[in-house]
Amino acid sequence: MAAATLLAGSAVIGFSGVANAAIVSSCSQGVxxxxxxxxxxxxxxxxxxTDANENYYLYGNFAGGFYENxxxxxxxDFWMERNVNSTGWYQVGSTTAIAPSGVVQTPNIWNGSGYQARIxxxxxxxxxxxxAHCSPPVSIGV
Incomplete structure (x- = not known):
């Protein structure tokens, strides 16, 4: 109790910069x-x-999505990553910067059998x- 009283009386602490809210990372119905x-x-x-035409398809051999600020x-800064046969994650394609606001559709990337993709x-x-904050991975039928 004495330590708390001493700290409270000894200084006013101010914070500057960015306050981070909770990060949500989830999946629902294959998204x-x-x-x-x-x-x-x-x-x-x-x-x-997705399918080859970038349409949502749970059993498609591709993955795609959207970036939004x-x-x-x-x-x-947004990017996509791939993991092939559980060998580790690596970036696929370039990084896309969006400011102050906007939505960008990602390119379709191969995500067939043995592949996982995340954004x-x-x-x-x-x-x-x-x-860096990443989504859970998507793969065929999951």
Missing amino acids: CEVYEDMGSGYCQALINQ QNAGYTC CFRFNWGSSLGA
Whole structure:
């Protein structure tokens, strides 16, 4: 109790910078997402299995999705990753930066038997990069 009283009386502590809200990473009916709310806006990425024409199809051999920055207040950098036969995750294609807001459809990537794909983003604070956040993986029939 004395320590708490001493701390409370000894200084006023102020915080500056970005306050992070909870990060949501989930899947439902074959669509996986990663999402972070920044109070007045958010960044979100969605991925799912598709057919060759980029139409949602749970048993398709491709994966595709969307990147979205909805007035998060910062640039969000998005990318897709692949894991082949459980050998480890690596980035597929380029990083897409979106600011201050917008939605971009991803390219279709091969995601056939033995493949998994996920979608990721991080906040770009200008002088530094935030932690990477990735969705759960999608694969054929899952």
